[in-house]
Amino acid sequence: MYSKEIEAIFKSKNIAIGDSISLALGDGNFTGTIMPRPDIGDAAILVLKQSNGYNIGLRIGKGAKIEKLSIPNKAHASQRHAPIFGRVLPKISMIYTGGTIGSKVDYVTGGVYSLTRPEELITDVPELAEIAEFKISNPFSILSEDMTYKEWQMIAKHAAEELNSGSRGIVITHGTDTMHFTASSLSFMLSGLNAPVVLTGAQRSSDRGSSDAFTNLICSFHAAAKSNIAEVGICMHSTSSDTYCDFIRGTKARKMHTSRRDAFRPVNNLPIARITPSGGTEYLSSHREISKENKRKVVANTKFENRIALIKAYPNSDPAVIDYYTGKGCKGIIIEGTGLGHVPTSPSDLALSWISHVKRANDSGIVVGVTSQTLYGRVSENVYRNLRILNEAGAVHCEDMLPETAYVKLGWLLANSKKEEVKALLKTDITGEITQRTETDWFM
Amino acid sequence: MYSKEIEAIFKSKNIAIGDSISLALGDGNFTGTIMPRPDIGDAAILVLKQSNGYNIGLRIGKGAKIEKLSIPNKAHASQRHAPIFGRVLPKISMIYTGGTIGSKVDYVTGGVYSLTRPEELITDVPELAEIAEFKISNPFSILSEDMTYKEWQMIAKHAAEELNSGSRGIVITHGTDTMHFTASSLSFMLSGLNAPVVLTGAQRSSDRGSSDAFTNLICSFHAAAKSNIAEVGICMHSTSSDTYCDFIRGTKARKMHTSRRDAFRPVNNLPIARITPSGGTEYLSSHREISKENKRKVVANTKFENRIALIKAYPNSDPAVIDYYTGKGCKGIIIEGTGLGHVPTSPSDLALSWISHVKRANDSGIVVGVTSQTLYGRVSENVYRNLRILNEAGAVHCEDMLPETAYVKLGWLLANSKKEEVKALLKTDITGEITQRTETDWFM
Numbered sequence: 001m002y003s004k005e006i007e008a009i010f011k012s013k014n015i016a017i018g019d020s021i022s023l024a025l026g027d028g029n030f031t032g033t034i035m036p037r038p039d040i041g042d043a044a045i046l047v048l049k050q051s052n053g054y055n056i057g058l059r060i061g062k063g064a065k066i067e068k069l070s071i072p073n074k075a076h077a078s079q080r081h082a083p084i085f086g087r088v089l090p091k092i093s094m095i096y097t098g099g100t101i102g103s104k105v106d107y108v109t110g111g112v113y114s115l116t117r118p119e120e121l122i123t124d125v126p127e128l129a130e131i132a133e134f135k136i137s138n139p140f141s142i143l144s145e146d147m148t149y150k151e152w153q154m155i156a157k158h159a160a161e162e163l164n165s166g167s168r169g170i171v172i173t174h175g176t177d178t179m180h181f182t183a184s185s186l187s188f189m190l191s192g193l194n195a196p197v198v199l200t201g202a203q204r205s206s207d208r209g210s211s212d213a214f215t216n217l218i219c220s221f222h223a224a225a226k227s228n229i230a231e232v233g234i235c236m237h238s239t240s241s242d243t244y245c246d247f248i249r250g251t252k253a254r255k256m257h258t259s260r261r262d263a264f265r266p267v268n269n270l271p272i273a274r275i276t277p278s279g280g281t282e283y284l285s286s287h288r289e290i291s292k293e294n295k296r297k298v299v300a301n302t303k304f305e306n307r308i309a310l311i312k313a314y315p316n317s318d319p320a321v322i323d324y325y326t327g328k329g330c331k332g333i334i335i336e337g338t339g340l341g342h343v344p345t346s347p348s349d350l351a352l353s354w355i356s357h358v359k360r361a362n363d364s365g366i367v368v369g370v371t372s373q374t375l376y377g378r379v380s381e382n383v384y385r386n387l388r389i390l391n392e393a394g395a396v397h398c399e400d401m402l403p404e405t406a407y408v409k410l411g412w413l414l415a416n417s418k419k420e421e422v423k424a425l426l427k428t429d430i431t432g433e434i435t436q437r438t439e440t441d442w443f444m
Numbered sequence: 445m446y447s448k449e450i451e452a453i454f455k456s457k458n459i460a461i462g463d464s465i466s467l468a469l470g471d472g473n474f475t476g477t478i479m480p481r482p483d484i485g486d487a488a489i490l491v492l493k494q495s496n497g498y499n500i501g502l503r504i505g506k507g508a509k510i511e512k513l514s515i516p517n518k519a520h521a522s523q524r525h526a527p528i529f530g531r532v533l534p535k536i537s538m539i540y541t542g543g544t545i546g547s548k549v550d551y552v553t554g555g556v557y558s559l560t561r562p563e564e565l566i567t568d569v570p571e572l573a574e575i576a577e578f579k580i581s582n583p584f585s586i587l588s589e590d591m592t593y594k595e596w597q598m599i600a601k602h603a604a605e606e607l608n609s610g611s612r613g614i615v616i617t618h619g620t621d622t623m624h625f626t627a628s629s630l631s632f633m634l635s636g637l638n639a640p641v642v643l644t645g646a647q648r649s650s651d652r653g654s655s656d657a658f659t660n661l662i663c664s665f666h667a668a669a670k671s672n673i674a675e676v677g678i679c680m681h682s683t684s685s686d687t688y689c690d691f692i693r694g695t696k697a698r699k700m701h702t703s704r705r706d707a708f709r710p711v712n713n714l715p716i717a718r719i720t721p722s723g724g725t726e727y728l729s730s731h732r733e734i735s736k737e738n739k740r741k742v743v744a745n746t747k748f749e750n751r752i753a754l755i756k757a758y759p760n761s762d763p764a765v766i767d768y769y770t771g772k773g774c775k776g777i778i779i780e781g782t783g784l785g786h787v788p789t790s791p792s793d794l795a796l797s798w799i800s801h802v803k804r805a806n807d808s809g810i811v812v813g814v815t816s817q818t819l820y821g822r823v824s825e826n827v828y829r830n831l832r833i834l835n836e837a838g839a840v841h842c843e844d845m846l847p848e849t850a851y852v853k854l855g856w857l858l859a860n861s862k863k864e865e866v867k868a869l870l871k872t873d874i875t876g877e878i879t880q881r882t883e884t885d886w887f888m
Contacts, residue, residue: 140792142791142792143786143789143790143828143830144782144783144786145757145781145782145783145786145787145788145789145830146788146789146790146791146792147759147791148759148760148788148791148792148793148796149759149760150792150793151792152759176783177782177783177784177786178758178759178782181758181759182759255782255783255818256818256819256820256887256888257818257820257821257887258783258784258785258816258818258820258821258822258823258824259784259821259822260820260821260887262887263818263820263821265888306760308760309761309762310756310758310761311755311756312754312755312756312780313589314622314625314754314848314851315591315592315593315596315622315625315626316592316593316750316752316855317753317754318753318769318772320772321765321768324765324768325762325765328762328764336756337589338588338589338621338622338699339588339589339620339621339699339702340621340702340703341702342587342588342589342621343589344589344590344592345587345589345590346587346590347586347590347591347592348586348590348592348594348595349592349594352592372702374699374700374701374702374707375700376700376701376702376704376707377701377702377703377704377707378702378703379702380702384587386587386589386590404758407758411760443700443701443704443706444700444709444888
């Protein structure tokens with residue numbers, strides 16, 4: 001509810017939320033659609049969605065003149081989308097977990113707050129109802145930076161249940177910052193997956209004219225409802241315009257820009273598919289396809305060893321941080337090394353060499369994996385002598401895996417595999433996280 | 445010296461290092477130029493540079509038939525480059541510090557070893573003598589992964605001395621893995637720079653046919669001898685072919701691929717210039733230009749606080765690692781946050797929140813800077829509530845700086861600025877490391 005004054009005007013003019021109005025204030029004239037009052041908004045601030053897509057918050061004092069207009073407004077186009085009879089749509093499940101895609105701008109403070117009702121988002125995108133019959137669940141609402149393996153486990157279990165109950169595919173809305181960590185975790189946790197599991201989100205909140213939320217949601221619904229992909233992936237804008245989205249393998253995706261809508265990129269891989277908002281799907285690389293013969297249930301192997309760390313090796317870096325982690329009971333460490341997977345080996349100050357620390361950790365049963373901070377490309381254990389020294393100290397070079405993927409994989413392996421097999425499995429492809437050959441056009 | 449047997453054949457046929465020969469062995473016929481015996485090579489293995497640019501190592505036993513050829517060979521084309529009289533070439537200084545550009549393959553073990561004589565490299569690239577009159581120094585030979593701030597200090601002092609003694613520009617050959625750290629450090633350490641300081645290297649050792657060493661060296665010599673750039677930069681292949689190199693601002697460059705020749709990319713910036721091997725130079729973005737009026741000497745401010753750390757925030761990450769570093773006497777920490785510069789703030793397990801740890805570090809006088817692990821884009825301190833919480837805990841969001849650059853800058857500021865100014869300076873552009881506005885075409 002807005003303030004008494006506003007509600008009184010509404011009553012006198014027979015105006016309701018969703019109606020188009022014109023509004024004359026001291027500082028200008030405005031037209032737009034009346035939006036619901038934000039949960040934490042000032043009741044005297046009326047939120048209007050303008051025709052340019054932007055919302056504006058206007059303080060309604062004395063002298064404000066409001067008139068109802070009869071122009072239909074796109075923001076409430078959902079009214080045009082009555083149920084379509086005589087057509088059977090695929091059934092998909094949407095798991096709503098929070099993040100920017102579920103956030104709106106607070107027009108009082110200018111900050112962004114988290115939306116608690118996923119329905120608000122869905123009613124903004126009536127096209128979704130034409131793609132699939134869907135149900136929404138909201139197991140929790142957490143911002144990207146606050147996600148932990150416990151949320152990964154909940155999502156994995158929930159997705160498996162939905163798929164085993166007849167869903168054709170899953171769309172998971174998620175904050176973007178750590179979406180690739182979650183996508184990696186689901187890739188390992190969902191065993192026997194025979195359906196698309198699509199993570200999506202937005203770089204701009206859904207009430208901004210430039211929001212990528214709608215295109216991302218629509219393309220993700222197409223991917224979940226119609227694609228032949230039996231993998232976990234991220235489906236987000238491929239370019240800075242709304243032309244299409246890329247479906248990127250979950251273990252090969254990475255957020256590469258703080259704010260651009262096309263921030264997600266495949267690293268050492270091509271996108272699996274390119275999907276347009278009208279549903280056109282072009283498959284760009286080989287992937288696990290849905291098998292109609294496979295009637296087995298998907299199994300959620302959600303155990304996770306969270307006593308692991310991801311650390312970076314760089315000039316002057318302190319190798320004793322390895323001992324810090326092992327001293328705290330850490331069971332595995334992924335190093336983001338330099339270049340082909342180096343750590344400081346024979347620096348002028350030998351106290352800065354990482355080798356003896358890696359060896360000590362390895363000798364005490366800690367698994368140490370090595371990736372590269374270049375992100376693109378493959379590490380090696382033998383091109384240079386110092387790589388061989390690191391390998392002899394017990395470290396495992398993790399092929400062309402992203403540091404983030406290697407981190408998630410290690411936590412999953414330590415909880416789900418035999419201890420003596422973890423090192424070998426870390427270098428073995430399980431779910432598309434390691435490619436045997438990297439093509440030259442996979443760089444940027 | 446090769447083995448007695450090989451030297452005896454050389455003597456009987458009047459053959460010397462650098463001569464072209466044909467060689468018939470049990471397993472084939474070969475032609476090529478005789479290369480010097482590698483320092484650690486087996487004396488009975490003759491190294492031949494073939495016309496395809498690749499070297500081959502051949503064990504010379506009984507039955508080997510060697511004949512001297514009179515065909516001139518590109519590998520010794522330097523003989524064609526007699527001094528050019530009547531032309532005054534710019535004087536530049538080359539500082540040779542090791543790395544792949546100074547490495548060759550050991551044809552016995554197949555590994556790569558470090559070359560100790562920079563002259564070997566230079567004689568392979570006779571073109572350099574046509575670009576500049578140059579002198580070579582070799583203060584040390586260290587692999588990229590073993591570089592520390594002590595080597596940065598030596599290079600900075602040495603470069604300043606050379607420039608103050610009349611050098612027009614500096615070319616520094618360096619291992620590629622941490623080249624961008626060194627380039628950043630020189631950018632801050634060389635105050636009043638009025639000349640190009642060019643770092644270059646190679647992704648493939650110089651005796652391989654596909655080596656990028658020659659093009660990189662030639663373009664870097666052009667940059668040092670002729671460009672108008674008064675900045676520190678990295679000059680390496682811009683594409684995977686030998687068409688041209690990019691000169692990238694030292695504080696904005698990053699190695700983005702483990703093995704590609706075009707691994708170095710500008711992040712949140714354009715290259716300053718594009719340089720062809722024939723010396724064509726196209727300036728692509730604004731930069732500090734050489735001023736003929738400026739006759740002041742360059743000053744090397746090489747003090748560096750090495751008690752600093754670069755750490756990553758990620759799901760399930762242990763925030764107590766901050767206490768580990770501060771407990772060891774660390775004076776500054778750069779966090780690679782997620783997205784716009786987040787750390788775990790309100791996770792379901794509050795022991796995983798970084799906020800109180802950042803606050804405690806800040807309260808005890810440690811400077812905490814925040815960058816983004818996305819690498820591209822700019823961090824913010826106020827778009828989301830959690831960013832403001834981190835900012836209120838005392839952390840400084842570092843604009844569009846790379847994590848590596850922020851790390852080097854923090855170590856330099858802590859040693860060269862007043863303590864109370866470090867935080868403000870971390871957010872202030874000093875040498876091009878922060879751009880005020882990021883253009884959309886600066887992504888990838």
